[in-house]
Amino acid sequence: MQKKKIIIDCDPGYDDAVAILLAAGNPLIDVLAITTVAGNQTLEKVTRNALRIAKLAHLDHVPIAAGAARPLLRDQIVVAANIHGESGLDGTTLPEADYRVDCRHAAELIVETIMAEPEKSVTLVPIGPLTNIALAARLEPKIVDRVKEVVLMGGGFHIGNVKPMAEFNIENDPEAAHIVFEEKWPIVMVGLDLTYQALATAAVKKEIAGIDSQAAHFLTQVLTRFSENYKRSKGFDEPPVHDPCAVAYVIDPMVMQTRKAVVHVECWGRYSNGMTVTDLRRPAPEDCHTSVAIKLDQTRFWNLITDAVKNL
Template sequence: MTLELARPIIIDCDPGHDDAIAILLALANPERLRVLGITTVGGNQVLEKITDNALKLLSFVDADIPVAMGAKGPLLGKLVTGAEAHGESGMDGPVLPPSKFRPVRQGAVEFMVERIRSSDRPVTLVPIGPLTNVAMLLAAYPDVKEKIERISLMGGGLAYGNVTAAAEFNIYVDPEAARIVFESGIPIAMSGLDVTDKAMIYEEEIAELKRRGKVSVMVGELLDFYSIYSRKLGFDGSSLHDPCAVAWLLQPELFESKAYCVTVETKGERTRGMTVADMRRKPGDAPNAHVLLDVDRDAFIRLLFDALERLDRQAALRPAEGE
């Protein structure tokens, strides 16, 4: 596939350890994914911190991709962050140098509108944080729906949650926004906990990353910190949640999925933020999402390692700062 035929995408995110890895996976595959820009949303940490993380990451791999800042918090209520998992900076672990890039002046919604309308092909949105920015986009500019090919998101879970027994973090932070997105009529691929907790990377694989090149070592350091919280939850490894939404675009054959009508609970005392799939023999409504349910973990890890190896080679060819 030539660069001209690569699928145009916008990544909406809240970096975030797994967000960072998802971004790197996309950047390493320019022949298949053309990253038009990155938009940020308050989630794993406050907006200023996670935007700085995105800019530092792009600077680290010398990727001059526009970054637009979005919503600081959910449509209703106050922001709940993921600091327990992601640390004070939102991306604790490696110490990245200050970024040489700055955010664009446009806000996230205006940036997305401009990029979608000016694209020569329908754009795929890849939201891997709370869905506030995407909901605001669809509410304010409903005409752009016809130029959005699909939404490949990380969020939700049919069997269980991780913030509460019922709700996954990204949906829990802004269930009202999630409901708008799931009811938008745009084709959705949902990478929820059903599949992302199977996309596990283990300690020996993290150790292997730290024996490789510059970018792989940095990812290994990210996962060293991120694994601390995973172990608290009882996992042997670390779930690579957000990279699933990108990996599905690159190699959908790695995943098993099923079409369901998915709705988002916004009012339940114990179920707020729950994603509910209609699994009845005769569903009341037509499916609105392909829900990813399983993954070839070994092939998924190979895809990630291959991507990081490409970025390592690129980093090795760049002159050192000041040369």
């Protein structure tokens, strides 16, 4: 079976780490590039984390480029140290990477990678703020027609997390998100309505802890500390692992139910800034290019992750 080519744009981050492990360990996925953006932590910290995760996941042949250190128009973001710690991966042990960051800006690497591959063969998987993706679309508008689809973790049609109706990745750079959502490439929004179903339960953590591999040991550390931080900060008994949901959809679209719906990003509302305004009142028009994820097959999802870790 032909592999699915993806570019992961991320801000590792515990759940970003799970997403990278899932992509690296699944035989259907070909990771062409990894790009980083400030989000869960500063650009310097998340880039270091991406390099180290890539080494663990045997992706050290993949180019990794740093991108935007701040939003397009707004002040520097407030990182999520309360969830991910001061390093972005507190409480975990990883090898130091012995290779360097690509000299290109993330947006340049995204553009050059897409333009070098056959049309409609590359899926963009942004799982952090959308600054790099917006920059890439403006740097070379031709990529919008060449991309197969954009499967992003962000937003929500009924709920937010940093604000009542705004999710962290979108709220951090709503202008960039506006650019991305208004382009006419196919978009699947894997938002909080879906990812809050992807809970790392005690049973899940026990199964992963029973796998004898370096990747499984690291993932156990990730889920343990993520659980502790989420409980302390958000009151969740079990943490939702947001980002791998987007990768899981690329691997197996049947892992979740989606629905076509028009989505716009609010950039100016006093109380709704960063909201992904989703019209679910009626069937979407025929030319609608956006879909939203609704329901997760939790068993199927966690099987993908455990199988990937075993493969690594």
